[in-house]
Amino acid sequence: MMGPRRVTLAMTGASGAQYGLRLLDCLVQEDREVHFLISKAAQLVLATETDVLLPPKPQAMQQFLTEYTGAAAGQVRVYGKEDWMSSVASGSGAPSAMVVVPCSTGTLSAIATGACNSLIERAADVVLKERRQLVIVPREAPYSSIHLENMLKLSNMGAVILPASPGFYHQPQSIEDLVDFVVARILNILQIPQDMLPRWGEHHQADWNE
Template identity: 85%
Template structure:
């Protein structure tokens, strides 16, 4: 199996709920175990931007998302924002990779300063301190100097910043195509197989001079 078998996926209150939900679906289809975290603001964004209404309680949310994605029993694990006994809160139990998508600039700031005021921030802090893979997908425009400074700090600490900026060289026809572009980039970084977007030059045949 390429890529990590266990992944922490967090959704926070920036626009772009479709990215997080699509990534969750892809991870489940690739038989990964997902530790799912979501902020209250992100739940509101999900309800605003999609036709999905997530239950508030972690256990109910876990059942809902398992049915929504077709996950096997135990494949998705949901935790509350102050569940400090969750595996993601400790380096001895956390998955080897974490993705925050979408990542609000507030969450970006908290991670950059090591705030750890909730489980999402703590999980990201654990990922950084254990030198594991942390992927942050901000969706904001324009970026202020504060945002950019936080991104640079996190990049220097080993995090990968993937702005939710879909490309157009694959000639997208639908909004789903644009969402898949960003999700495919995340999956590539995780080294998890995906067939939504060919890698650049993958089908290039070259030419004779």
């Protein structure tokens, strides 16, 4: 199996809830175990930007997402904001990779300063201290100097900063195509197989061989 077997996926209160939902679906389809975290602000954004209404309680949310993605029992695990006994809160049990998508600038700041005031912040702190893979997907425009300084700080710590900036060289025909572009880039970073977006040069090579 290429890439991590277990992935922590956190959604926070920036625009771009579709990215998080699509990544969750892709991870499930690639048979990964997903530890799912979502802030209250992200739940509000999700309800605003999509027709998905998540139950407020972690257990009910876990059941909902399991059915929504067609996951196997136990494949998607949902934790509450202060579930400090969860595996993602400790380096001895946390997954080897974490993606925060979308990442609000508030969460970006908290992770960069090691605030650990919520399980999302603590899980990211664990990934950094254990030298594991952290992918941050900020969605803001324009960026202030504070945002850029926090991104640089996290990049220097080893995190990957992957802004939600869709490309157009694949000639997208729908919003879903734009979402898939960003999600495919995340999966590439995680080294998890995806067929949504050819790597640069592959489609040119195919045309040349015809």
